[in-house]
Amino acid sequence: MGMLHQLNEWSTTHHPRWLVILRVALGFSLLLKGISFISNTVGLQTLLQSSGLPSNEWLTTIIACIHLLGGVLMIVGLFTRWVALAQIPVLTGAVIFINAKRAVFAGESELMLSLVILLLLIFFFFEGGGRISLDDFFRRHPK
DSSP, X not given: OXXXXXXXXXXXXXXXTHHHHHHHHHHHHHHHHHHHHHHTHHHHHHHHHHTTSOOOHHHHHHHHHHHHHHHHHHHXXXXXXXXXXXXXXXXXXXXXXXXXXXXXXXXXXXXXXHHHHHHXXXXXXXXXXXXXXXXXXXXXXXX
16 A cells, blocks of 8 residues: 555544634635735735746746645635645745745745645645545545
8 A cells, every 4th residue: 555545544533623613714715815816916016026026927827826826726615635745835935035034923924824724735735635525526426
């Protein structure tokens, strides 16, 4: 039995139902941040420039699309591990390059929120979508 299969079996039998609420809240927060980035792409480009990262138009589009698509898929629990894996580099960059340069207790700092979301993404990468998700539905009904 492969490692991924063992991880999948363990998470299916040990996944409390309250984690679904946490997964949906995480998905909504990613979706809202994606909407925020789409509505204010100039602000995202300015944020990237001030942190020393390249502020190409394609990078802002990719970040916003990853948040939007990832948020929707996280809410319904479809491709949960893949979505979390795609989000982890974006949030790691946000924590290291953008939020760490600001003061932690400043009014505009989102460091703690970014850290919590990053930790939740790492958790759901290992845990998966759980029993109340489209991942589990398609696993139980393959046809």
